[in-house]
Amino acid sequence: NAGVMQNPRHLVRRRGQEARLRCSPMKGHSHVYWYRQLPEEGLKFMVYLQKENIIDESGMPKERFSAEFPKEGPSILRIQQVVRGDSAAYFCASSPIDRIGEQYFGPGTRLTVT
């Protein structure tokens, strides 16, 4: 059973460009979470999704950030018009429906905005 997959692992964008981060949950997992980790800091919750449904986006910045988890395909975290402050590691996690709170993390996408 493959783990949580994230791609790309590293992404470099210039200010003003768009960044798309993809996450494929573990097989059988229907819950996806996105977290952001700034250098030397802990993880901060961004958004929690189930298939075709955003459950909790209380950690998402109000502008430029969006997330989706379509019926088919990976979950996408989209950052429009990136700024230098968006540079961070973005982690996706998934969990099964029957083991509340037990989240399995992907390797992360390191976004660098130049």
Next chain:
Amino acid sequence: AQSVAQPEDQVNVAEGNPLTVKCTYSVSGNPYLFWYVQYPNRGLQFLLKYITGDNLVKGSYGFEAEFNKSQTSFHLKKPSALVSDSALYFCAAFGAGNMLTFGGGTRLMVKP
């Protein structure tokens, strides 16, 4: 609002000595508590969890954690540290909104 605190930014121990990484929490209701480890440039790996039952929880790589309700603590422990245990450790609580709230992390340095 729930919160998780890890009071030590860094813990230094000698190889072979016992280690403790501290964590305290503030959650409403019954807490679901977790420890994760992060190696450089890697994602988080699940170590162990407390949901209910025995206060002493055993997890991966010889780690264990003790849940103490009166002190609202969930300290991570290992009887004998290895150099390879050197990493960043995060305590987390699961609660409202189905999200994990993480502590700030503690860097564990195990010296030979």
